[in-house]
Amino acid sequence: MFVIAAVAADFFDNQSHKSMNNSKTLLRLTLVSILSVLVLLPAEARKKAKTVEGPQPPKYIFYMIGDGMGFNEVYGAQNYNQVTGDGPEYINFTQFPVRTVITTFSASTLVTDSAAAGTALATGVKTYNNGLGVDPDHKPVNSVCYYAHQAGMGAGVATTVGVNHATPAAFFGHADHRNEYDKLATQLIEADFIDFAAGGGFLNEVRKTGRDSKYFEDKSKEAGIGVFHGKEQWGNLSNYNGRVFCFNVDPARTELKYAMDQKPGDTNLSDFVKAGIDYLYGHFAEKGFVFMVEGGKIDGAGHGDDAACNIKETNDFAAAIDVVLAFYDKHPDETLILVTADHETGGLQLGAGQYEMHPELLKVRKLSEDEINREFRILAGVGADRRPLPGRKVPTYEQVKEFLGQYIGLWKTIEVDEDQEAAFREMYHNAFELDEEEIVESLYSTSNRIVSDAIMYADKKAGYQWSHGSHTGSPLGLYIKGAVATEFNVVTDNSLIVPTIRKVAKF
Numbered sequence: 032m033f034v035i036a037a038v039a040a041d042f043f044d045n046q047s048h049k050s051m052n053n054s055k056t057l058l059r060l061t062l063v064s065i066l067s068v069l070v071l072l073p074a075e076a077r078k079k080a081k082t083v084e085g086p087q088p089p090k091y092i093f094y095m096i097g098d099g100m101g102f103n104e105v106y107g108a109q110n111y112n113q114v115t116g117d118g119p120e121y122i123n124f125t126q127f128p129v130r131t132v133i134t135t136f137s138a139s140t141l142v143t144d145s146a147a148a149g150t151a152l153a154t155g156v157k158t159y160n161n162g163l164g165v166d167p168d169h170k171p172v173n174s175v176c177y178y179a180h181q182a183g184m185g186a187g188v189a190t191t192v193g194v195n196h197a198t199p200a201a202f203f204g205h206a207d208h209r210n211e212y213d214k215l216a217t218q219l220i221e222a223d224f225i226d227f228a229a230g231g232g233f234l235n236e237v238r239k240t241g242r243d244s245k246y247f248e249d250k251s252k253e254a255g256i257g258v259f260h261g262k263e264q265w266g267n268l269s270n271y272n273g274r275v276f277c278f279n280v281d282p283a284r285t286e287l288k289y290a291m292d293q294k295p296g297d298t299n300l301s302d303f304v305k306a307g308i309d310y311l312y313g314h315f316a317e318k319g320f321v322f323m324v325e326g327g328k329i330d331g332a333g334h335g336d337d338a339a340c341n342i343k344e345t346n347d348f349a350a351a352i353d354v355v356l357a358f359y360d361k362h363p364d365e366t367l368i369l370v371t372a373d374h375e376t377g378g379l380q381l382g383a384g385q386y387e388m389h390p391e392l393l394k395v396r397k398l399s400e401d402e403i404n405r406e407f408r409i410l411a412g413v414g415a416d417r418r419p420l421p422g423r424k425v426p427t428y429e430q431v432k433e434f435l436g437q438y439i440g441l442w443k444t445i446e447v448d449e450d451q452e453a454a455f456r457e458m459y460h461n462a463f464e465l466d467e468e469e470i471v472e473s474l475y476s477t478s479n480r481i482v483s484d485a486i487m488y489a490d491k492k493a494g495y496q497w498s499h500g501s502h503t504g505s506p507l508g509l510y511i512k513g514a515v516a517t518e519f520n521v522v523t524d525n526s527l528i529v530p531t532i533r534k535v536a537k538f
């Protein structure tokens with residue numbers, strides 16, 4: 032209790048140092064003491080708070096986090112949409128009435144990872160990279176979902192990646208290292224303050240422990256939690272009795288497919304958001320809820336330096352926000368929507384050394400780099416382990432060119448200069464004449480170098496140039512709409528979002 036009041040005091044110090052005057056000091060002290068009391072008796076105090084003058088606390092709080100979604104990811108996607116017509120003209124949250132900029136540094140470095148950023152976004156406490164739901168001294172810290180629950184509200188998390196991956200796990204888990212997936216899976220099952228959770232499945236340490244996603248699903252069922260795969264299975268959850276976990280329609284996958292690789296019937300983020308709203312509003316219409324939704328794979332496309340995929344992931348995240356906006360339209364005075372990111376990934380630049388962009392050159396891309404690689408392995412006559420398949424026919428250089436034209440547009444819509452052509456010939460020679468395939472590894476995938484270089488080259492021609500495959504320390508946008516949105520004008524850092532939510536929502 033003491034700690035929270037101290038955090039709040041620091042926060043207001045921070046915000047009021049520029050124009051401190053007597054009335055502000057008074058206000059500050061009043062707010063801090065109110066907050067201290069609220070922490071003592073959240074449910075009671077929240078009720079009382081409604082009788083105090085001023086705006087009503089928001090009841091339905093949506094906290095949308097694009098993993099790896101910097102400004103250039105957002106506006107690069109918007110550029111693409113506007114030029115090609117292949118996506119909404121404006122990414123919905125760029126039009127939100129309140130927008131501010133936040134810093135993201137962690138307690139250990141200026142360039143955060145998703146665990147430290149997730150912890151700051153979920154709890155308001157900065158920690159070291161890889162630390163999850165713990166402070167720099169490894170002490171557990173509680174999330175906004177925990178505090179909402181203390182106040183009698185509901186809480187949910189949804190993501191396109193594993194449900195115990197860093198960002199969602201920061202809202203319920205505590206681990207010295209984000210990769211302690213078994214521990215985090217168990218913590219989710221035990222976290223009774225998370226009423227609804229959705230994601231691909233449980234990330235796990237099966238190679239080490241033999242416990243796979245299904246093991247943790249069985250444990251969830253033993254704990255009385257409803258576990259469903261795909262929207263046909265979960266149906267309408269408004270009246271479901273008990274906690275719920277919603278997973279990918281394919282139980283073998285612990286994350287969703289990239290949006291551009293999805294086929295009809297595949298689970299997508301909007302399915303999770305609809306299910307979460309059904310459930311949370313169904314159970315907590317009166318008391319309210321906090322619902323965290325992560326576009327978790329924007330980051331993967333950034334690590335892989337794949338602009339077309341990155342754009343489609345951002346659009347998919349925006350589509351999930353459309354579902355939230357439809358809810359907002361029904362409850363405009365009681366809903367607060369926050370959209371932000373944890374960090375930027377890939378050092379994406381818009382322009383690529385020329386005073387023009389050609390986003391339309393990306394339109395030919397219908398598959399992610401991962402899936403183009405799968406097709407390339409078929410052409411190359413090798414299996415998933417990259418070993419030659421029986422009866423393998425080695426492709427000719429012309430066939431490889433044809434492939435790069437079909438999937439990436441090279442030589443068709445995108446001119447290839449002499450140097451790059453020579454580089455492709457050399458790569459072909461190495462891969463197919465010397466049988467020494469070159470592999471490019473990124474954080475979440477591996478790619479044949481021909482495919483990887485072709486995608487980087489096409490991205491650059493389109494004006495999307497990647498600096499590397501890691502995170503950057505770039506500041507990020509915080510986009511806010513709804514009840515008390517302007518209260519977030521003062522937020523300048525990722526650790527200040529949760530204190531502000533708790534202040535305005537009075538819990």
Ligand SMILES: [Zn+2]
Pocket residue numbers: 099145330331334376502
């Ligand atoms: Zn990342």
